[in-house]
Amino acid sequence: FNSIAYGTSLDYNLHQEEFILSPRKFHERQRRSSYAMSAALTRKKISFITGNEKKLQEVLQIFEKMYNGTLPFELSRMNVNLDELQGDRNFICKKKALQAFKIVKGPCIVEDTSLCFNALGGLPGPYVKWFTEAVGPSGLYRMLQGFNDKSATAVCTIAYVNQDGKVTIFSGETSGTIVNPTTEETFGWDSCFQPTGYDITFAHMTKEEKNLISHRIKAMKKLKDHFELFLNDV
Ligand SMILES: O=c1[nH]c(=O)c2ncn([C@@H]3O[C@H](COP(=O)(O)OP(=O)(O)OP(=O)(O)O)[C@@H](O)[C@H]3O)c2[nH]1
Numbered sequence: 001f002n003s004i005a006y007g008t009s010l011d012y013n014l015h016q017e018e019f020i021l022s023p024r025k026f027h028e029r030q031r032r033s034s035y036a037m038s039a040a041l042t043r044k045k046i047s048f049i050t051g052n053e054k055k056l057q058e059v060l061q062i063f064e065k066m067y068n069g070t071l072p073f074e075l076s077r078m079n080v081n082l083d084e085l086q087g088d089r090n091f092i093c094k095k096k097a098l099q100a101f102k103i104v105k106g107p108c109i110v111e112d113t114s115l116c117f118n119a120l121g122g123l124p125g126p127y128v129k130w131f132t133e134a135v136g137p138s139g140l141y142r143m144l145q146g147f148n149d150k151s152a153t154a155v156c157t158i159a160y161v162n163q164d165g166k167v168t169i170f171s172g173e174t175s176g177t178i179v180n181p182t183t184e185e186t187f188g189w190d191s192c193f194q195p196t197g198y199d200i201t202f203a204h205m206t207k208e209e210k211n212l213i214s215h216r217i218k219a220m221k222k223l224k225d226h227f228e229l230f231l232n233d234v
């Protein structure tokens with residue numbers, strides 16, 4: 001598996017200046033360095049399991065901003081496409097989480113994203129990946145051609161599994177409209193999803209703008225609240 005650790009930069013860059021510092025400053029740096037290292041050693045390790053690079057990027061950007069650059073845990077990524085059973089989104093995400101825990105045998109996070117069209121009773125929902133791969137964002141727009149109602153909800157479902165294998169689910173939703181894409185796709189279906197209250201799609205927005213209002217940040221805020229309430233669960 002491709003596993004990379006994030007949130008550890010603090011541990012490295014303290015050594016680089018050792019020749020240009022005065023002895024007193026060097027001593028102080030060493031003291032801070034060993035403090036940082038012991039903090040890093042006590043930080044819990046959490047694995048984020050996803051096969052999707054774009055998702056990984058957003059999750060990292062959001063965590064970095066939420067924790068001002070210093071995550072209270074060490075996040076590593078495992079590049080695995082977990083099996084996805086059919087069912088509602090919480091069921092799918094819970095089953096992904098349990099598979100992930102079997103692999104990692106420790107705390108882990110998985111995420112499942114749905115795009116639900118109201119005119120289609122919530123479909124494609126958790127199956128949007130296959131629809132997007134088959135027809136692209138413009139095809140998603142055309143699927144609603146016979147309907148006046150173009151409204152949709154983007155839903156991010158996150159499952160966190162703690163060290164005992166207990167799964168907790170968090171979800172975040174952003175409502176919007178499915179529009180005819182006018183830009184290149186930047187993620188999956190961002191170019192056809194226009195969030196309510198905006199006249200541009202997610203694809204037109206900067207990452208910073210999207211990360212303020214997205215389904216993903218809303219679910220991740222709940223995960224952060226959970227970590228704060230149940231400190232031992234981190
Ligand atoms: O434009 C987008 N903006 C987003 O914010 C977003 N989040 C997810 N997606 C896409 O929606 C499907 C979800 O399926 P999904 O959750 O199963 O993801 P995945 O299979 O790619 O990865 P994972 O299951 O290994 O984590 C996949 O096609 C993702 O590319 C997005 N597209």
Ligand SMILES: [Mg+2]
Pocket residue numbers: 084129
């Ligand atoms: Mg998937």
